[in-house]
Amino acid sequence: MRKIEAHILTEAVKNLCIEACYKLPQDTYEALHLLKETEKSASAKLIIDDLIKNADIAYQGEFPICQDTGMAILFVEIGQDVHVEGNLEEALNEGVRQGYVQGYLRKSVVAEPLFERINTKDNTPAFIHYSITQGDKIKIRMAPKGAGSENKSLLKMLVPADGIEGVKNVVLEAVKKAGPNSCPPMVIGVGLGGTMEICAINAKKACMRDINSENPDKRYAELEKELLALVNKTGIGAQGFGGTSTAICVHIEWSPTHIASLPVAVNINCHAARHAEIII
DSSP states (O other): OEEEEHHHHHHHHHHHHHHHHHSOOHHHHHHHHHHHHHOOOHHHHHHHHHHHHHHHHHHHHTOOSSSOOOEEEEEEEEETTEEEESOHHHHHHHHHHHHHHHTTOOOOOBSSSSSSOOBOSSOOSOEEEEEEESSSOEEEEEEEEOHHHHTTOEEEEEOGGGHHHHHHHHHHHHHHHHGGGGOSSEEEEEEEEEOHHHHHHHHHHHHTSOTTOOOSSHHHHHHHHHHHHHHTTSOOBGGGSBSSOSEEEEEEEEEEEOTTOEEEEEEEEOTTOOOEEEEO
């Protein structure tokens, strides 16, 4: 059994928070350059160029890519042969606290959602999704999630008869309702199957994937490509200025489900698609 002291996780999460907010992931950076080359709309090209310049300024000066440095979403894969010495969840939240305070990142979390809505002043608590894996490592992916994109999420409980066309309609409905408000070109995560809550987590996981990844099931990989083509035909374009760059990619994650159900969830990331990862 490998032992990891909790303070090591705290330090790792702190650094991930700062890095994710300042540094556009390389895969996303390269994808924006590719869109700039393939985009035919002159105004959309200018917008994409501005997004790239913004990312460069953020990286060089260690300034947040966006003023909305988001809620801290953590996907934590814990090897079954690891023992954390200390309180795991407290360690992860302390990392978020230190990252957002020391990194001078905007604190966007309120302690209660409806009545008082008092800011926690350190961006905690983090929203943590755990999974148990083989081995003796801990893998953490940190993804800041801003409200401009998160507010455009959509969940529909379809029935099997709605089929693939029903799924396509839900994705396009979400994209059209989001319009320019989610800062396109978007990264779109689609969750399928499971239950209501599992479907939503699948969508979140999908929109946090690396840009160039594709679903290992070839049928779903083809559907990802088809959905991307449909989204880019909507004409919304970069920041809503038209063209063919409404989305950078569409990713799908799925789970088994009930014989009478076909849950579909859509979670959208803005063009920055911020994330950072470490394996300890």
